[in-house]
Amino acid sequence: MQGQQKTGLFQPESVSDAVAVLSDFGPHGSVVAGGTWIMRAPLRHECFAQNYVAIARIPELHRIDVTDTHVKIGAGVTHGQLARGLLGVPELYGLTVAARDSANPAVRNAATVGGNLCTVDFPAADLVTALLCHDAEVELETVRGRQRMGLEAFLRVRGSVQPAQLLLGVLIPRRHVVSAHARLPMRKAGDYPVALVSAAVERAPGGTIGRAAIAIGSVEAAPRRWRRLEEAVAGLPLDPTLLYERACELAGEFAGRDGPEAPGWYRVHVMPALVRRTVEDLRKH
Ligand SMILES: Cc1cc2nc3c(=O)[nH]c(=O)nc-3n(C[C@H](O)[C@H](O)[C@H](O)COP(=O)(O)OP(=O)(O)OC[C@H]3O[C@@H](n4cnc5c(N)ncnc54)[C@H](O)[C@@H]3O)c2cc1C
Numbered sequence: 327m328q329g330q331q332k333t334g335l336f337q338p339e340s341v342s343d344a345v346a347v348l349s350d351f352g353p354h355g356s357v358v359a360g361g362t363w364i365m366r367a368p369l370r371h372e373c374f375a376q377n378y379v380a381i382a383r384i385p386e387l388h389r390i391d392v393t394d395t396h397v398k399i400g401a402g403v404t405h406g407q408l409a410r411g412l413l414g415v416p417e418l419y420g421l422t423v424a425a426r427d428s429a430n431p432a433v434r435n436a437a438t439v440g441g442n443l444c445t446v447d448f449p450a451a452d453l454v455t456a457l458l459c460h461d462a463e464v465e466l467e468t469v470r471g472r473q474r475m476g477l478e479a480f481l482r483v484r485g486s487v488q489p490a491q492l493l494l495g496v497l498i499p500r501r502h503v504v505s506a507h508a509r510l511p512m513r514k515a516g517d518y519p520v521a522l523v524s525a526a527v528e529r530a531p532g533g534t535i536g537r538a539a540i541a542i543g544s545v546e547a548a549p550r551r552w553r554r555l556e557e558a559v560a561g562l563p564l565d566p567t568l569l570y571e572r573a574c575e576l577a578g579e580f581a582g583r584d585g586p587e588a589p590g591w592y593r594v595h596v597m598p599a600l601v602r603r604t605v606e607d608l609r610k611h
Contacts, residue, residue: 401440420505455543
């Protein structure tokens with residue numbers, strides 16, 4: 327139709343074909359996985375890409391491999407598949423909850439791990455927040471070869487990387503931790519959450535907190551670790567009230583973002599209560 331942009335859809339069956347097609351398109355091509363973020367482009371006043379390269383038909387991107395040392399999750403694994411696939415991995419309980427309780431059933435059946443990690447302007451990404459607590463690394467493929475980098479480094483550069491880059495998946499080292507994930511949705515199931523708290527804790531001898539990783543999502547523009555709280559709770563008993571009090575003392579470092587679900591001050595205000603809820607859950611595992 328005259329005046330209407332046509333979008334091409336390519337469905338390669340291997341990583342090398344996908345990367346080759348993406349490289350040919352350069353800035354005029356983009357990956358599509360579940361499409362749950364892309365489909366809302368008009369609501370965000372964004373344009374669709376001229377060409378999309380779908381990853382649905384690439385088998386290696388849809389696997390979850392659990393070994394004694396690592397859990398490897400393909401970029402094309404959906405939130406629903408992830409929640410089911412991690413049931414035998416107790417230390418990733420927090421990530422399981424993040425996958426299980428995000429969005430709504432229809433979205434969970436389509437939205438992928440790769441989409442969650444690659445979406446630049448999505449502060450409420452449940453999986454990113456949970457993965458930040460597990461020393462995760464991402465694996466990327468370009469025409470120049472394969473590359474691995476830490477998740478935090480990837481989050482810093484993902485907006486500026488070349489378009490012909492395919493996220494293959496995420497690699498999590500297995501550690502003796504307990505983990506949990508708490509979220510505050512506002513109105514009804516399926517809305518983006520007001521705030522997210524994830525934690526993974528190594529217990530020291532005597533049951534106190536050894537090393538803690540705590541991540542906050544949806545409060546600021548992107549999920550991030552709360553390092554001052556992690557340092558403040560090391561050596562303390564895993565006590566919900568104690569950690570709630572420390573979180574109240576330190577919450578001032580966050581500048582909450584205003585958004586349709588809630589104003590910024592409210593997101594910051596609810597964080598300590600979510601920390602308490604996360605710790606209550608950690609104690610059950
Ligand atoms: C109503 C609604 C509510 C939602 N609520 C939540 C929620 O509470 N929590 C939550 O975490 N999520 C939520 N989401 C889902 C969110 O859209 C997804 O979690 C995720 O961000 C998108 O995954 P996708 O596979 O659909 O990505 P797509 O829409 O296919 O792609 C998103 C972006 O990632 C890029 N991309 C995707 N895969 C790759 C790859 N392998 N390599 C390189 N780039 C890639 C695409 O090019 C695009 O830029 C919600 C979605 C909807 C529609």
